[in-house]
Amino acid sequence: MTNRRLLKYLLRDLPKGQRRWLFGGLLLALTTALSTLGLVAAAGWLITACALAGAAGGAVMTVEIFFPGALIRFFAVSRTVSRYLERLVVHEAVFRILGRLRQALFTQQMQRPFASLSGLRDGPLLTRLMVDVERLEHFHAGLLLPLSSFFTAVLLLALTAWIVSGATAAMVILLLGVGVLLLMIAFMVQHGRRDASLALAQARANTRLHDLLAAHRELQFADPSEQNLEQWLDQASSHRQEEKNLADGAARNDSRIQLLFSLGLVGLTLISTHSAHVQQQATALPWWVLVLLGLVALAGLATGLVPALRRWAMVRVAAHRLAPATRTSPSINSPMAAQGERHGPVAWQLEGVTLARGLSDRPVLDWVNLQLPAGERWSIVGDSGAGKSRLAALLVGALSPDGGRVLMDGEAMSHWPEAARFARVALLEQRSVILAGSLADNLRLGNPELDRDRMIRALQATGLSEAGLTPETRVGEMDRTLSGGEARRVALIRTVFCDTPTLILDEPFRGLDRGSIDKVSDWLVTETRGRGLILLDHRHHPALCPHGQLRLRNGGLERT
Template identity: 25%
Template sequence: MNNVKRHYLKLLRQEYKMALLGVLLAVITAYSGIALLAVSGWFISAAALAGLSAVAAHSFNFFAPGAIVRGLSMSRTAGRYGERLSSHEATFRIISNLRADLFRLISRLNWNEQQLNRHETSSRLLQDIQNIEAIYLSAILPAAVSFLVMVAYLVTLYLVLPALIPWVIIPLIFATFVMPWLYSHRVLQSESTLHKRHSEQWLSASALLSNMRTLTLFKRLKHSGEYLQKQAQESDNYESMAVQRQQQILLLTQAILIIMTVLIFWQGLLAFQQGQLEGAYAFMLLLLTLGSAEVLLNNCPALANLGLGLAALDRLQDNLTNNTETLDKRTFTQTDSSTIGLHINQLNYRYPQQKADIFKQFNLRYDGPNWIWLNGSSGVGKSTLLSLIYGQLAPSAGSIEFTGLNADEIRFMPQRIDILRATLRDNLTLNITASEQAIRHALNIVELGEWAKRLPNGLDTWLGEGEWQPSGGERKRIGLARLILQNPQLILLDEPTAGMDSTLAAQIYSQLRAHWADKIVLCSSHEHDFITTRDKRLELTALKKTVS
C-alpha cells in the first residue's frame, strides 16, 4: 500500500457499480421529493384557480396530476429504500476491505516510536479511520446529489422562465460552493484542536485516578480535581464556540437560500402580472426552490466530511511513510568468558513526533551480574531506554552491544501486564514448557503461592475477561513470575512493584535478588528505598544521565 489515497480509490473503483447505483437512487429520491413538492404546489394552486370559474372547474383534469403525484410519491419511497440498501452495502464493502488492509499494515509497523498505546495516538488513528470510512456515504454521495440537484434546478428554470437564471446564479454559487468551503474550513480548523484538548483531558483524568492514593496523602487531590474541571470547562467552551461558528455559516447559507427563494417568487409574480407565466407556475417555482434549497443545504457538512476524510488519509500516509518495519540494530558478541555485559556508546534517540532529544551521546558500560536502577522523574526516558535495549526502538545514532548473550536471553516486563483469557498455568508459561514444581517455585518467589492455592481450581483457574480477575498488584507479580520461568540472562523491569505495599515489595525484591544473583537486572523505578550498596544506580534527568 504505497499510497493510501490511491488504495482508497482502488477500493472505491472495485465497488463502483454498487456505489454508482447508490448515487443514482439517491438522485432519483431527491428529484422525486422536489418534484412531488413542486407538482403538488402547482396542482393545488391550479385546482384553486380553476375552481373560481364553473367552466374551468368542469374542464380541469384532476386525474393526471393526481396520478403524477402518486407516482412521484411511490418513486421517492422506493428510491429512498433502494438507496439505503445500495449505498450502505457499498460502504460496508469498502469499510471491510479498508479496515482489513489498514490494520494488517499497521500491525507490521514500528508503532513503538509513535507510542500507539497512548490515548492520543490510538484515538487519533481510530478517528482517522472512521473519517476515511465516511468519505463515500457522508461526503461523495450527498455532494453528488447536491450538484445534480443544482443542475436540474437551473435546467428547470431555463425551461419555465429563462429570465430567472441571472437572479439565482450568484446566490446559488454561494450556497453550493462558497459557503460549504467556509463551513469545511471551520470544521477542519477546530477538529485537531478539539481532539488534542480531549486527549489532554483524558490523560489528566487517567493520571488523577491512577495516583489518587498519592494525591490524597500529599493533599493534592482537590487541586488536581480543580485542574481537571478547569480543563473540561475550557474544552467545553472551545467546542461550543466551534459549533457556534459552524452554525453561523449554516444560518448564513439558509439566509442566502431564503433570499434566492424570495427573488424567484418575486420574479415569478412579476412574470405572472406581465402574462409571461401562469399563476400556478409561480407557486410551483416557489416550492421547487424550497425543495432544492433543502437538498443544497446538505452540501455544507458533505464538503466538511470530505475534508476530514482527505486530511485523515494524509495523516495516515505520513504515519506509514515515517514508520518502517522494526529493524534490530543491536549487536551480540559471544566470548569465551562467562561474563555478560551491556555496552551503550554515543546513543542518540528522539521520538518522531517530538522536537527534543530523549538521549544525546548517551554512554553506559556494565559487565557482570548485578542490579542497576534507573531513577528519575516521569518523561526523562526510563521506559524509552528499556525499549531501546530490548530492541522495540532503534537508536538514530550510536550502538547497543551485548557480550556473552543473544537476543533470546533478554526479557522485558512493561508497566502494563496483559492477562490472557486462559488458565493461570497458561498465563505463566505462555509459549514455554514448565513443570508444576517450577511454577510453584516462581509463584512463591513473588508471594503468590498461597494466593494460587486459594483459587477455585488452583493453577487451572481461568483468568481474564469474564473470569477470575487478578488485582493490579497480582498482575505485576504474575508478570515477574513469567520472567522467572523464562530464565533470561538480562532482565528489564519497568516499575515492577508499582501499586504494591512497600513491605511486600521489599520482600519480593529480596527474593528476586537471591534468584537472579547471576543475572543483569535493569529496573526502572521512582522509588529509592529498595536500592542496596551493591547496586548500580543510573539517575536520569533531561539529557543528563549519570551512573553511580
C-alpha cells in the first residue's frame, strides 16, 4: 500500500461517518494547546510588567492588571475544561471509529468458510486482528491530534510574535517549527523502516511461539535439545535490544528538539535585548517576555512528539493488513448456492472414508463405508477423544476426508456450497458460544423470525425459566453470567430453532444433571419431530434416536 493510499484510508475511509467527532476533538485539542500558550504568556507579561513598574522607582508608570489577570483566569479554566472535554470527545471519536471498523471487519470475516472461521477462535490470527485494530487507535489520538495541535500553535505564536514584537521574532519561531519538522522527517527516514521491520518480526515471533506451544509434545521427541526454543529466545532477546535502540534513538531526537527550542529561546532573548524598540520603550519588554514564555510553552507541546512517531510504523503495518482494499476473503456464496434450496432431510453416504487425527494416533475413521438414509435419527456413541467432533465436522463438510468420499444426497460434498450445506444441516458444536446481549438476540442468531412465545416455551421446557431467565435477560460478562449447563441449553435451543431439515448435535447434554437431561430430552423429542437427527454422545438415547446407534471405536462405525 502506497503512502497516498494509506493516508487516504486513515483520513477519509476509516473515520467515515465520525468526522464531526474527530473534528470536534481536534478543535478541543487546539483550544487546550492555545490555552496553555496563553496562560504562560499572559502570566509572563503581567509579571514582567509589574516588575518594570516596581523598578521605575518614583517615575510614573501605569500597569493594567485586571485585564491580564482575567486572561490568566480564563486561560487556566479553559485549559482545564478543554483538556477534559478533549479526552471525552477524542475517546468517543476513537471508540466510534474502531467500533465501525470492528463491525466492518467481522462482517467481512463472516463471508469466510466455516473451517476458516473456526481457526479464528483460539489461534493467533484473531489476536492479531484485535491488536491491529487497537493499533489504529494511535493514529488519531496519538499522532494526528498532537501534531496538528503543535504546528497550529507554532503558526499562531508566530503570528502573535509578528504583531507584538516584529517580523524577526516571528521568523525565528517559524524556523523553529521547520527545524522540528525536519528532525521528525529525519527520524522517520532513519528509523521508520526499522520500526516497521520490528513490528513485523514481533508478529512473526508471536506466531512461531504459538506453533512451538502447540507442538510441544512432538518437539519433546523431535527436538530434545530444545534448539527451536533457544532460537526463539535469541530472537526475542534481539527484538528487545532493537526496541531499546529505537527507543533510545527517539529519546535522542526528542532531546535535539528541546535543544533546538533552547537555542531559539536564547536567540530570541538576545534579539530582544538588542531590539531598538525595547531600548527606546521599556513597556515593550513585557511583550517580548510574552513571546519568550510562549516559546517555552511551545517546547512543552513538542515533548514526546518524536517517540509518538514510532507508532506510525505500527499503524502502517496494521492499516496495511486491515484496509479493505488489501484484504480479500473467499466467500461462502456462489452461483450454486441456489441449488441448496432443497427441502427434506439429508442423506449421507461414506465410501471408503479415512479420517486421520495425527501422524501417530489411530485414525478416527479407517476405510469406513456407511449409509445414513434421509430422515432417520441415529445416535453415534463413543468415548471421550474417540473423534466424534471430527466426524460431525466431516458430515457438514467443515473437514475433508484423508481418503474416500463423503456424499450428501448423492452428491460429493465439494459439489455443495457452504451456504447450501448449512441451509440444510444445523450443527451444535461442543463449544457453547454465547454473545453479550439479550437471550432473544442469542436465540435469533439462527432464526431471525423466531417469535417470543416460542422462546418462552423453550425456556420453560428446558428448565431455564426456573433460573429466572427470560428472552429479555441480558447475558455476558457485564450482565448475567450463565453456568455451563445454562449456556449449553441456550446453544441447543438456538441450534434446534434453526430452520433446517436435519440436525447434528454434538454432546447436547454436556454439563447437564440428570433432571435437566430428562427435561431437555423430552423437549427435543417434540421439537425435532419430522427432522433428520445425528446425535453424538457417550450413550444412546433411544427416545430421540429410534433407528439405532453406531459405535465409533478403533477407526470404525459399528451398528449395535
